[in-house]
Amino acid sequence: MDVQTAKVTATGTNADTGYDSFKLGGFEFSRDEYFAHIKWPKGTHIIEIDRFLRAMVRDIGWGFFYGWIFFDDIFGTTNHYGTVDIFAGAYDESYKKQGIDHLETFPAEVVKEAFETISRNWINEGYDPLRAPLETGTPIGSKAKESTAPLVRGFTPATRMLGLEGDVPVRSDKTGHPINRAFEDLEFDTPDIECEPGFEGQLHAFNLFDHIARSDVTWNPSITAVTRANICCVTSEEHMLPVIHGNDRNEWFIQLTDEIHWKIADKNSGEPRGRIVMKSGDVCAMPADIRHQGFSPKRCMLMVMENGTPGLEKRYASGELKPYPVNFDE
Numbered sequence: 001m002d003v004q005t006a007k008v009t010a011t012g013t014n015a016d017t018g019y020d021s022f023k024l025g026g027f028e029f030s031r032d033e034y035f036a037h038i039k040w041p042k043g044t045h046i047i048e049i050d051r052f053l054r055a056m057v058r059d060i061g062w063g064f065f066y067g068w069i070f071f072d073d074i075f076g077t078t079n080h081y082g083t084v085d086i087f088a089g090a091y092d093e094s095y096k097k098q099g100i101d102h103l104e105t106f107p108a109e110v111v112k113e114a115f116e117t118i119s120r121n122w123i124n125e126g127y128d129p130l131r132a133p134l135e136t137g138t139p140i141g142s143k144a145k146e147s148t149a150p151l152v153r154g155f156t157p158a159t160r161m162l163g164l165e166g167d168v169p170v171r172s173d174k175t176g177h178p179i180n181r182a183f184e185d186l187e188f189d190t191p192d193i194e195c196e197p198g199f200e201g202q203l204h205a206f207n208l209f210d211h212i213a214r215s216d217v218t219w220n221p222s223i224t225a226v227t228r229a230n231i232c233c234v235t236s237e238e239h240m241l242p243v244i245h246g247n248d249r250n251e252w253f254i255q256l257t258d259e260i261h262w263k264i265a266d267k268n269s270g271e272p273r274g275r276i277v278m279k280s281g282d283v284c285a286m287p288a289d290i291r292h293q294g295f296s297p298k299r300c301m302l303m304v305m306e307n308g309t310p311g312l313e314k315r316y317a318s319g320e321l322k323p324y325p326v327n328f329d330e
């Protein structure tokens, strides 16, 4: 796999809209009032700007996540944990058949810098792609005042556990996170902590629902607890996951409140594999060979369990591990 050495460069400013265009390797990126335009040596693509920016800032914040991030059916990234592919049509049968697909590999840092540079230039004040559409302004229109708000947030992982002394704080009024409008009807009891002498400061508990109810971002799993490679993330979801995630390992979902509708397709071909409606209390394992996208009609709470074992993606890719976690035939 050839790794590109080129970095992102600005290639000019559009006189009508005020936005800059950019080049990274063989990919060119530009935007107008409504759309992002992507070009590569044998093709072009167009993505609605809201979708593009919501996908791009999450891809940065997630550190390119596990496996594939499709911004839509055609364009996206693949994480190789150190390097990242940017692809167009590389997982679409007809693009491949026509020979107009394209894929380039870059150091992860280079893609991060490129995506940050593009997002910064294309995001105006009043629009926050991490918020639910009902809770932010619109990204459409010409360049106005560039937003100076942090591009990504809410990802800071807990070292041991949220709220322990010296660790990431639990969200509260004090941290500037009011209860979201959707969760105002919930009761938020605080747990009693009764500690044996000698263990003060080591035993801890908090109301996780209270913490999630105060999230001001959506589709943005943040690490609340880590036990070796077992990573427990929680997130509040509303509207649609602005990417289609292609798994490179199993993922477990626990639906904590309300419901999410998942569209599930074959990872490589995009052929439909299933629909799942997860309701409060449902648990679901997403296999390692699928791509999926969630739709949440109302804001809800989701727990995502990831297996962070290094090299796991290679063991699934080689077929050493079955793509699903349980075999009911054996």
Ligand code: PHB
Pocket (backbone or CB within 6 Å): 218, 219, 220, 221, 235, 237, 241, 245, 251, 292, 302, 304
């Ligand atoms: C996923 O693709 O598994 C995923 C991504 C973001 C979320 C939840 C699930 O908020």
Ligand code: FE
Pocket (backbone or CB within 6 Å): 245, 246, 247, 251, 286, 292
């Ligand atoms: Fe996923």
